[in-house]
Every structure is written in C-alpha cells, then in structure tokens.
Amino acid sequence: MRTLAAVLTAHYLAAFTALGMPVFMPRVLAGLAPGAPDWLSGLLYVLPTVCTALTATAWGRLADRYGRKLSLMRAQAGLALGFVLAGCAPSLPWFVLALIVQGTCGGSLAAANAYLATQAQGSSLTRALDWTQFSARLAMVTAPALLGLATGLGLAQTLYAYLAVLPLLALALTWLLPTDPVATVGATATPHAGPREHDNLRELLPLLLVQFLFCFAMVVTFPYFISYSEALGVGNDSHAGLYYSLPHLVYLVLLPWLRARSPAPQRPLLIGLGLFSLACLGHAVLADPAWLAPARVLYGIGMLLAIGGINRALSAQAGRGGAGRLFGRFDACGKWAGALGGVAAGALVHRWGLAMPFVAATLAGAGALLCAVRLFLFLPSRQPYAPASDA
Incomplete structure (x- = not known):
C-alpha cells in the first residue's frame, strides 16, 4: 500500500502537469502567436500525444530490459524538461520543440502501470489500474479549474515553467520506490517467445480496437470544449474548466461503487459505452x-463504466510477462487515437462548428460499443477475468 500510495501521488503530480494545460492551448497561442489559425490549437494539442504514440512501445521494451522504475523516472524527467522549454519559449517553433520533447520523453501513465504490474497481480493489479485512473481523473478535476483561474488573471505560457516543478517532485518520490526485478523479464526474450508474443498480441487486438475508438471519442471532445461551453453562454474560463472537469469528478465519486459491484468487464463496458455515446449525442444537440x-x-458515468471494463479486461492480460510491452502497446493505441481525435477536432470545428466533435464522438462511441458486443458476446474468451470485488 505504501508503494501504491507513492506511485499514485507521483502520477497525480505528473498528470496535473500534463493534462491541465492542453485544454487552454487557444489561450497560449493567442499570446505566443496572435493570428494563428484556429485549427492550430487542435494540432498542437495532439503533438505530444503523437510523439508518445511513436515511442511508447520502444520505451516499454526498454522498461522490460532495464527496469520499470527507471522508465517511470525517465517519463517524469522528460515531462519536466518539456514544460521548462515550453514556459521559456520565445517563439512558436521553440514551443513546438518543447511539445515534441514532452511527448517523446513522456508516457507516465503507461510507465506507472507497468511498474505496478511488477508489484501486484490479479485483483490487486485491477485495483491498482483503477487507482491510477483515479489519480488521472483527480488531476483532470483539479487542474482545469485551478489553471483556469490562473489564465483568467492573464497567465498562460508562463504556467508551463511553474508547473515543471510538479513532475520534479514526482521524480523525487519515484526515486524512493523499490527497484523492480528486471532479471526475471529476460526469460521472455528467449527464441521461443516470438510465437507466444504474437498469440498474445492477436488476443489483445479486439480490446485494442475498443480502446482506440473510445479514446478517440473522448479526446475529440477535449481541445475546443472551453470555446464550446463559452459559445453556449458559460461565463468565464474558470466556470468552463469546472464543466470540463465534471465527468472526472463523477468518476472519482462513483469509482468505489464500481469496484464493489463489477467482477467482470462485460457489463460495465457495454453499458458504459452506450451511456457515453448517448451523452455525446446530447452535447451535440x-x-x-x-x-x-x-x-x-x-x-462521466459512461466514461467510468467503460474505463472500468477496459481495466478489468487488461488486467487479465498483464500476468503473462512483458508488462512494459503490454502497457506500452496499450498506451500507444490510446495515444494514436488521441492524436487522431485532436486533429479531427480542429478540422471539424474549422469546417462545421464547435458541436461537430461531439457528433464524431457519438459515432466513435457507437463503433466501440459494437466492437465490445462482438468481443464479449460472440467471441470465445480463453482467459478468465480477474474479479475486482475484493480490489
């Protein structure tokens, strides 16, 4: 529990840093590059995500070889460096370089989950994955509202430099964690590991497709939400940030209920994707x-149930070795979906207006639901899912 608490605290600090500022990208660009086209916000919103997607699998393999704790420290140090560079950027190209550094060297969620997979298995790992999502949602509740107050006072780009302190504190916490045993991972690199790894990846592909569509549906609604809410009549950045955070507050409040009542992924995932798609349709109209x-x-309710179902399905795969590769692939899948979602958001808003990202989210959520129905109702499952009732 002490290890879990330290990892969660460090992850919250990193998530507050990484997740709080992108939603205010239009404000940052207004000061750094006045007159920039509106689609540029969506493009820069996803640039770190693209860089993380390109490097996540490679970082995962290196984590399996050299240690998941070391990989987690690398992610925190990279985030701090990227934010220092962004806060000091004198021009748009410099700022773009900072975002590239942030994304290429980042990936703290996958690194934290891979480290926790060396400390727990089964239902204990399910609990740990739920709690890392909890810390991420807590950051998304607190960061936009607090940073919205700061941007309302005229601060924007300089916040990047101030926020770099948080991943440095996370790095100090991680330094004190026990080192994971990397010697046992070497067994997975034998000549006979290739076919087994291929089979595991083939079994993971349907879940990766659900993850891709669901992450796209979430992220496509993020970059322009502040502008969307203000167009509806929400008064200021702080109030808009609170509305942005509200689904994540729902996640925090209802997570204990989900953990106590949902032993398998099927029901929460299917119900969650349905409610999520309905909510996105409501936003669109x-x-x-x-x-x-x-x-x-x-x-928020749909997001909670869908993420809970995905976590339970993922925990069933995590006991087969190579946790770094597993979570690296899973994170890369979500990051590619997020990148596509951010680019799509910019294009949709530029062409059709602020409500269109929610139309796209509705369609992607419905697609994820159809994939999940096929995965759980029509395809046989060889791997029992870890119960979460005792998590």
Whole structure:
C-alpha cells in the first residue's frame, strides 16, 4: 500500500502537469502567436500525444530490459524538461520543440502501470489500474479549474515553467520506490517467445480496437470544449474548466461503487459505452447551458463504466510477462487515437462548428460499443477475468 500510495501521488503530480494545460492551448497561442489559425490549437494539442504514440512501445521494451522504475523516472524527467522549454519559449517553433520533447520523453501513465504490474497481480493489479485512473481523473478535476483561474488573471505560457516543478517532485518520490526485478523479464526474450508474443498480441487486438475508438471519442471532445461551453453562454474560463472537469469528478465519486459491484468487464463496458455515446449525442444537440451539467454527468458515468471494463479486461492480460510491452502497446493505441481525435477536432470545428466533435464522438462511441458486443458476446474468451470485488 505504501508503494501504491507513492506511485499514485507521483502520477497525480505528473498528470496535473500534463493534462491541465492542453485544454487552454487557444489561450497560449493567442499570446505566443496572435493570428494563428484556429485549427492550430487542435494540432498542437495532439503533438505530444503523437510523439508518445511513436515511442511508447520502444520505451516499454526498454522498461522490460532495464527496469520499470527507471522508465517511470525517465517519463517524469522528460515531462519536466518539456514544460521548462515550453514556459521559456520565445517563439512558436521553440514551443513546438518543447511539445515534441514532452511527448517523446513522456508516457507516465503507461510507465506507472507497468511498474505496478511488477508489484501486484490479479485483483490487486485491477485495483491498482483503477487507482491510477483515479489519480488521472483527480488531476483532470483539479487542474482545469485551478489553471483556469490562473489564465483568467492573464497567465498562460508562463504556467508551463511553474508547473515543471510538479513532475520534479514526482521524480523525487519515484526515486524512493523499490527497484523492480528486471532479471526475471529476460526469460521472455528467449527464441521461443516470438510465437507466444504474437498469440498474445492477436488476443489483445479486439480490446485494442475498443480502446482506440473510445479514446478517440473522448479526446475529440477535449481541445475546443472551453470555446464550446463559452459559445453556449458559460461565463468565464474558470466556470468552463469546472464543466470540463465534471465527468472526472463523477468518476472519482462513483469509482468505489464500481469496484464493489463489477467482477467482470462485460457489463460495465457495454453499458458504459452506450451511456457515453448517448451523452455525446446530447452535447451535440445542446442549445441551453442549463442542460450542460446533466450531459456532463452522464458523460462521466459512461466514461467510468467503460474505463472500468477496459481495466478489468487488461488486467487479465498483464500476468503473462512483458508488462512494459503490454502497457506500452496499450498506451500507444490510446495515444494514436488521441492524436487522431485532436486533429479531427480542429478540422471539424474549422469546417462545421464547435458541436461537430461531439457528433464524431457519438459515432466513435457507437463503433466501440459494437466492437465490445462482438468481443464479449460472440467471441470465445480463453482467459478468465480477474474479479475486482475484493480490489
């Protein structure tokens, strides 16, 4: 529990840093590059994500070889360096370089999960994966509202430099964690590991498709949410940040209920994807800001159930060795989906307006639901899922 608490605290600090600022990218660009086209916000929003997607699998393999703790420290140091460079950037090209550094050297969620997979298995790992998502959602609840207050006072780009302190604190916490045993991972690199790894990847592919579509559906709604909410009549950045954070607050409040009642992934994933798609459709047709809060709550319930189902399915795969590769692939899949979602958000807003990302999210969520139905109802499963009732 002490190890889990330290990892979660470090992950919260890194997540607060990485997840808080991108939603205010239009504000940053307004000061750094006045007159920049509106699609540039979506492109820069996903640039670190693309860089993480390109490098996540390679970092995962290196983590299996040299240690997951070392990989986690690398991710935290890379995040700090990227934010220092972004905060000091005198021009747009310099700022772009900083985002590339942040994404290439980042990936703290996958690194944290891979490290936890060396400390726990089965239902204990399921609990750990739930709690890393909890810390990420806690960051998404607190960061936009607090940083929205700061941007309302006129701060924008300089916040990057101040926030670099947080991943440095996370790095100090991680330094004190026990080192994971990397010698046992060498057995997975035998000449006979190739076919087994190929079979494991083939079994993981349907879940990766669900993850891809669901992550796309979430991220496509993120970059322009502040502008979307203000167009509905929300008054200022702080209030808009609170609306942005509301689904993640729902996640925090209801997570203990999910862990106590859902032993397998099928039911929460299917119900969650259905509710999530319905909530996105509600956002797309919304005309009165009074209905924004209920729509955000429904979005949060769907997100909670879908993520819970994905975590339980993923934990069933994590006991087969090569945790770094597994979580690296899974993170890369989500990052590629997020990158596509950010680019799509910019294109959709530029062409059709601020509500269109939610239309795209509705379609992607429905696609993920169909994939999950096929995965759980029509395909045989050879791997029992770890119960989470005791997590």
